[in-house]
Amino acid sequence: MAKAGLSLERHFCLYRNQKEQTVMNTAMFAARRHAFMDHMQPGSVAILKSAPQFMLAIDAELPYRQDSDFYYLTGFEEPEAVCILAPQHEEHQYVLFVRPSSPEIERWTGKRVGVEGAMQEYGVQMAYTLEQLDEKLPDYLSNIATVYYSNGLGETFDSEISKFLKRFRYKKGFLARTLIDPSDIFDELRMVKQAEELALLRKAAEITGAGHLAAMQAAKPGMYEYEVQAAVEYAFRMHGSRRNGFETIVASGPNATTLHYIANQRRMQDGDLLLVDAGAEYAYYNGDVTRTFPVNGSFSPAQRIIYELVLEAHLAAIHGVKPGVRLEDIHAIAVSVITEGLLALGLLEGEMDKLIEEKKYREFYMHSTSHWLGVNTHDRGKYKIHGESPVLEPGMVFTIEPGIYIAEDAEGVEPRYRGIGVRIEDNVAVTADGCELLTPHVPKTVAEIEALMAGLRV
Template sequence: MIKNTLLPVAEFCQRRNNFIAQMPENSIALITASKEVTRSNDTEYPFCQNKNFYYLTGFNEPDAVLAMIKGDTSKPAQSILFSREKDSLQEVWHGRRVGQVKAIENYHVDQCFSLVEIEDQLLPLMVGKTSVLICLQEKNEFEQQVLAWLSQIRKSARMGVKAPSSLVDCSDIIAEMRLHKSTAELDIMRQVNLISGAAHQRAMQQAQAGKFEYQIEAELLHEFATNGARYPAYGSIVAGGDNANILHYTDNDDKLNNNDLLLIDAGGELAGYAADITRTFPINGRFNDAQKTIYQLVLDSQNLAINAIKPTQTFAGLNRIVCNFLTKGLYDLGILTGDLSVLLAQKACKKYFIHGLGHWLGLDVHDVGDYQPNEQREQLRPFAQGMVLTIEPGIYIPLSDRSVDEKWRGIGIRIEDNIAVTATGFENLTVNAPKTIVDIEAVMAK
């Protein structure tokens, strides 16, 4: 299943060109890499690159800074990287560094300087520019550094040096670019979905009463890493029984019980791109009647939503479809009571469907991109070819809910697939994670 998953360097170059084309004339953009984060004493968490920085460079070392300079029409734009210098002692202890020469060769930036040179090289590039673009919400520490550099430049104003007059947030420019996936990006997202779907199959086959949730989590991580997705895209949710009614349950330390369901929300990360898949299945391999009824209701609502995806559709439109269907279904089961027309108008299913229907997906699990909400928080952004999103309806009936028949209590079900919008409809990227009752029970019987 392992394939070459590296994006071509030309794609990163094109992204920088596209970004620069949207910069104001005579401006400079500064995009920063992540820093290493200490886990304990002198050890660090596994490094995770800043996604905006990675999107524009493909460079995966900490502390780096990308500068993109756009002059007037007479001057060519430039991309300049500042990164850690080669250091044989540090490399013996902590691993090889790309260095400045290889950075130019491998990442096709115009120039690369070491971080120790950043003030000497960068400040002259900022002089005379009208504006500096940074991602304001990402790194307050870097924002303070940029403000200090601007102050330093202003101190030379008496000598005719002109500092940029404005600091501009460029996050929305990158977010809009990231929202529309290229052919190469979609190929990686297909691969990470295949890897993650295989992990969900493995979890189904390994689950049994008496095991602990963390043991099933270990099976997921094994399948991810074996097939090239070394890290999960987010903390895996492995929630048995009533734990499924905790939306972001990540303790994963309970024992699995016979006759309970197991909800798993887990996806691998491949070349920076995330899968986000949820499956719910019976720990003993067979749905009981109550579980089967609620499960089929959720699955049918998901299929309705997915089949309605096409360009110009919206999350708001899909939510109306799903809320009407779930409200009617819960009413028919006696879980919701009252006047059906009133229940539909009130979206009464939200008592049990307590989260959103989906979100953008890409380099981040909850990926960047404007949903264009209105005052009622309806998400009106029309879908377009190349967008990738999740569809994840769910029904959650905690054990503590005494308003429903005892047979429904403790059932928590979510089903989540990853969907790419095509020119005429959709492509379901989540193709090998079983989700029909027949398929789940067949896989678990093996």
């Protein structure tokens, strides 16, 4: 089976020569810090900590990724760093504590930014080594009533900070009376994307699309799921993404009915559907796309019926996105299409309204239609504000990902539908009058998918 790959080549040309990661955009990070400080209470200071470095074994570090909130405000990617935001400090509103430069250590593990690098490249008013934290922190806490600090990025550090604040009270007579988790501020800021962020999300989505095209090109009966995973992730790297947003899901046949299946160990059979849920990260922003397609290139009649029902729900949900509606309205659209379809197919029985009210669809569609997307794949942003789903506004970015999952042993279901799992996921950004589809270039209809796969099998 020679692979002509013509249509794929055409797609791939779109991506060539776009491998450059964005350079440090100091103005963008400065604007975020100002916005953050505008949300802080008068007389307060924020202490933020980098993500911990996890180890696989002695001397074997797991790949490091900065904490998303920390990165969002600083652009600083190294571990063992602390950021202080002190809006009322006379000279230093933004301070970083970092690992010191060390020629001996750097010879083994690579260049560190160091104090000088932090001063020169990260827009701080002052930088110190992390060892100086104890000594310098009091300078920023005098007369401060409120400290923003989020527990959970390291128990040792959490307890050091709390001990420090107590000790500080005894020594200096100052007491930070209120400790506030900054999550509310991050939720609010990160939920609406700025123009620079939308550009990065478009790029991440584009690379993610390249991975899905590669999956459609690679998959064939007899291959293992992890081989398709390799094709997806190879395409991500070759198009400029240095890591994945999450573990790639390659779920063939009945594995597709397990929502977060990441074992990727099964040998794919002729006649299987293959569900691939994968996302490339680009400059800390993520794509998150799912496609489901037949391993042998053509849908069976039963697969096609389920697939087209999910697609109808997916398209209707995207059509419903515009400012002023709520995420739960979008979910309701998908639920309604799916319930109606399952009823028509005999997979559900009863009255449409009652089935929706009693959430009977959850036997086959058990997750939400959307999650926020950004620096985290499941991004910061609230799902309920005072008990209500937030109202959409331009700049919000999220997924649309309805699915139908029919267990292999589902009772009262025609055998031909059993073991079919389908999810179709795209990424959208709310615009002034609707939404922008960030992932328009990945085949989605039965005809598009079959034509692409047939083209590859000439």
